[in-house]
Amino acid sequence: MTTGSELQPSGEGTVEQPPVSGAPAIGVFLLRVIGAVAIPIVAFFLLWVTFDFLRDEDANRLLVVGVAIFVGVAGVFFLYWAMNRAIEMLPERYREGVRPYVFVGPALVILSVFMVYPVINTILISFKDSGGEAFVGLDNFKFVFTDQYMLRAIRNTAGWIILVPLAAVSIGLAFATLADRLGRGESIAKSLIFLPMAISFAGASATWTLIYAFRPEEFGSNIGLLNGIMLGLGQNPVAWLQEKPWNNLLLMVIMVWMQTGFAMVVLSAAIKSIPDEILEAARIDGASELQVFRRIIVPTILPTIVVVTTYMVINALKVFDIVFVIGSPEANGTVVIAERMIDWFFISNHDGRAAAIAVVLFVAIVPVMIWNIRRFREEEAIR
Amino acid sequence: MSATTAPPATEQIPVRGAKEAKGLEPRTGSWFVRIAVLVIVVIWMIPTAGVLITSFRPEALVDTTGWWTALAHPFETSQWTFENYRLALDTGGFASAFLNSLAVAIPATVIPITIAAFAAYAFSWMEFRGRYLMFIAVVGLLVVPLQMALIPILRLYSQGAIVGGYYVFPDLDLNGTFLGVWLAHTAFGLPLAIYLLRNYIGSLPSSIIESARIDGADHFTIFWRLIIPLSVPALAAFAIFQFLWVWNDLLVAYVFLGGSRETRVLTLALQGLVGREGENWHLLTAAAFISMALPLLVFFSLQKYFVRGLTAGAVKG
Numbered sequence: 137m138t139t140g141s142e143l144q145p146s147g148e149g150t151v152e153q154p155p156v157s158g159a160p161a162i163g164v165f166l167l168r169v170i171g172a173v174a175i176p177i178v179a180f181f182l183l184w185v186t187f188d189f190l191r192d193e194d195a196n197r198l199l200v201v202g203v204a205i206f207v208g209v210a211g212v213f214f215l216y217w218a219m220n221r222a223i224e225m226l227p228e229r230y231r232e233g234v235r236p237y238v239f240v241g242p243a244l245v246i247l248s249v250f251m252v253y254p255v256i257n258t259i260l261i262s263f264k265d266s267g268g269e270a271f272v273g274l275d276n277f278k279f280v281f282t283d284q285y286m287l288r289a290i291r292n293t294a295g296w297i298i299l300v301p302l303a304a305v306s307i308g309l310a311f312a313t314l315a316d317r318l319g320r321g322e323s324i325a326k327s328l329i330f331l332p333m334a335i336s337f338a339g340a341s342a343t344w345t346l347i348y349a350f351r352p353e354e355f356g357s358n359i360g361l362l363n364g365i366m367l368g369l370g371q372n373p374v375a376w377l378q379e380k381p382w383n384n385l386l387l388m389v390i391m392v393w394m395q396t397g398f399a400m401v402v403l404s405a406a407i408k409s410i411p412d413e414i415l416e417a418a419r420i421d422g423a424s425e426l427q428v429f430r431r432i433i434v435p436t437i438l439p440t441i442v443v444v445t446t447y448m449v450i451n452a453l454k455v456f457d458i459v460f461v462i463g464s465p466e467a468n469g470t471v472v473i474a475e476r477m478i479d480w481f482f483i484s485n486h487d488g489r490a491a492a493i494a495v496v497l498f499v500a501i502v503p504v505m506i507w508n509i510r511r512f513r514e515e516e517a518i519r
Numbered sequence: 520m521s522a523t524t525a526p527p528a529t530e531q532i533p534v535r536g537a538k539e540a541k542g543l544e545p546r547t548g549s550w551f552v553r554i555a556v557l558v559i560v561v562i563w564m565i566p567t568a569g570v571l572i573t574s575f576r577p578e579a580l581v582d583t584t585g586w587w588t589a590l591a592h593p594f595e596t597s598q599w600t601f602e603n604y605r606l607a608l609d610t611g612g613f614a615s616a617f618l619n620s621l622a623v624a625i626p627a628t629v630i631p632i633t634i635a636a637f638a639a640y641a642f643s644w645m646e647f648r649g650r651y652l653m654f655i656a657v658v659g660l661l662v663v664p665l666q667m668a669l670i671p672i673l674r675l676y677s678q679g680a681i682v683g684g685y686y687v688f689p690d691l692d693l694n695g696t697f698l699g700v701w702l703a704h705t706a707f708g709l710p711l712a713i714y715l716l717r718n719y720i721g722s723l724p725s726s727i728i729e730s731a732r733i734d735g736a737d738h739f740t741i742f743w744r745l746i747i748p749l750s751v752p753a754l755a756a757f758a759i760f761q762f763l764w765v766w767n768d769l770l771v772a773y774v775f776l777g778g779s780r781e782t783r784v785l786t787l788a789l790q791g792l793v794g795r796e797g798e799n800w801h802l803l804t805a806a807a808f809i810s811m812a813l814p815l816l817v818f819f820s821l822q823k824y825f826v827r828g829l830t831a832g833a834v835k836g
Contacts, residue, residue: 201622204697208626212633220739235738236650239641243634243709244653250706251660254671261670268674311559317552327822328560331567334818334825335811336767338786342793342807343566346573346586346800357583359800361569364585393566401826454664457769461790477666478770487670494666505662512658 165227172222179218183211215242255498261491268487276492286493289471292384296455296472299385301448303392305441308399313429315400316407326404330397337394337457344390345462348376377462380469387470390458395451399444406437446504453500473497574804575599581801603805611802612780613809616788620766620810622697623776623784627704628762632754634705635712636720640742642713643721644728654717660710669774672703676775693775695782700775707771708761719753720746755824763814763825785810 219238223231261268262276280286311329315322332340349360350373358364363373377383410433418428434441456474465471465479473493481490573586577600580589589598608614641647642654676693693699723746731741747754765771769786778787789810792803818825 201618204622205625209629212630236641236645236647239637243638246706254668257671258667314552314556325556325560329563334814336786338769338789339807339810343570346569359585461793497664498667
């Protein structure tokens with residue numbers, strides 16, 4: 137898409153020769169161009185020296201963190217400032233031609249190096265061996281669709297992308313509808329449902345291990361909430377997270393707990409935007425609350441439901457943290473696709489297979505990508 | 520996707536008033552509604568409450584009785600302690616993990632927003648070749664799963680990229696450095712940031728930009744003096760979204776920064792504790808709450824921006 141040269145704004149200015157109008161003019165012109173090239177280079181160099189300091193492992197941690205934050209934040213402003221100074225040095229007639237590329241250049245360079253190139257590269261690696269060197273044809277994909285853990289991961293992930301959005305959107309919709317009739321206390325109730333959205337998957341998983349905790353006999357008392365309830369009911373405690381295949385559902389509950397708030401907030405806003413006149417008219421005509429919900433509310437906000445569900449499906453497709461933090465996915469049969477990818481990449485060191493698994497994820501998302509672009513073009517056409 | 524998840528209607532949680540204002544107040548508060556809402560809210564609060572209560576109980580009690588037993592006599596002060604937090608922060612290494620999280624999250628928020636704001640301005644108000652196609656590419660990148668990028672970026676960091684015997688990308692040895700994580704987070708956050716900010720900046724009235732041009736201001740000045748101040752709501756919403764995303768991230772930090780005690784961030788430190796078969800409940804719960812403290816603070820103090828940022832940032836690779 138682009139090359140690194142766009143980072144240096146003078147790239148265009150040096151290509152075209154200016155009309156010659158005497159020696160001093162050329163001298164000034166050259167000086168300006170040199171200045172325009174030199175300033176960003178010096179800026180980069182200065183930043184690089186500070187980054188080297190950050191690698192120093194013996195340095196005081198607090199100082200390193202402080203310097204890191206300062207350099208990271210100030211550095212990006214400094215780079216743009218330096219590039220703008222460089223433009224000012226260019227001969228006037230080139231300035232406005234170069235400037236847009238200074239504005240979009242850094243973004244395009246980063247996206248090319250860190251997104252576009254990797255996507256192409258990952259697809260290539262998926263046809264290569266463990267070190268990513270020799271081509272092995274479709275072997276990795278054959279592995280993806282025959283390995284027993286991969287097959288389980290695909291089944292489990294299918295469960296995640298169906299059940300999590302279904303549960304989260306249903307509960308979110310029900311809660312949004314109920315809270316809408318609450319009058320007072322609505323915003324507090326919504327906040328409390330939305331709150332888990334603020335914490336990390338790791339934090340949420342840690343939180344829920346406390347609910348699922350289990351200790352076998354003679355290994356101490358059971359302090360997990362679920363087993364507390366079991367004991368209270370006179371039942372034997374259960375090793376919840378090892379109960380195949382139900383432990384998968386228990387992990388999904390964590391994600392539902394986190395994401396329901398999101399569905400609820402978006403759906404609630406959509407419900408609020410339904411004109412009151414329509415709802416009142418239906419009620420006057422004798423529709424029951426359930427009929428109002430099914431025949432008016434749901435059809436009206438259907439587009440929003442579709443969008444929220446798509447978002448949840450994408451999220452569930454990429455679920456990794458919960459399974460990874462809870463641990464022992466292979467032994468417990470809780471493997472999922474994204475977790476397999478990291479496992480083959482980091483633990484088994486097989487880049488080819490890891491890349492093939494990533495490609496499977498990518499292919500699953502491509503339809504959404506095309507849908508996005510199509511929608512965008514339609515919107516732009518209207519604009 | 521995010522095109523439709525970012526309507527202005529989805530901006531705030533507290534959506535009271537609209538109906539009351541019209542005096543229509545539909546069938547509020549039947550008992551069924553109140554009880555149903557209450558039940559759901561209580562269920563949703565239980566996990567967090569369990570962690571909070573456990574984190575303040577002494578180890579011996581945590582280990583022998585369920586946290587709910589503390590509710591039977593909440594005012595017995597002997598059953599509460601701060602010791603777990605002291606232990607987690609100090610010997611558990613969560614103080615330095617907290618610092619590392621800050622060192623990752625603050626620049627990884629500021630850098631993408633700055634870069635995206637410049638790009639969004641150019642996409643909205645500057646004429647240059649390839650503008651439309653470049654932006655289409657950004658829209659396409661919105662949903663690319665970041666798993667697609669991990670292997671190549673890690674290779675770039677550790678060996679550079681060589682084409683035909685020349686370094687196209689130098690071997691910078693960025694693995695395990697803050698810069699490496701910032702750049703990765705910047706790249707993963709950029710498509711969405713550019714997309715959202717362009718929507719916002721592009722909808723500013725063209726008259727103000729034109730009149731500034733007539734007054735002789737160049738694009739840099741217009742951007743800095745005019746566009747940035749006008750875009751504060753959008754910038755704040757995205758900043759909160761990106762900050763929380765980075766703060767709560769486990770995968771990117773795990774891949775590019777690693778889990779060593781020196782460099783690990785909060786989520787990784789927490790993962791290390793859970794991994795130990797959960798025999799340190801007093802530490803684990805305190806640590807979990809330390810990792811949640813900042814997000815919860817943001818949530819309660821900046822709720823309006825928080826919700827706006829999250830709903831707008833619905834889709835991210």
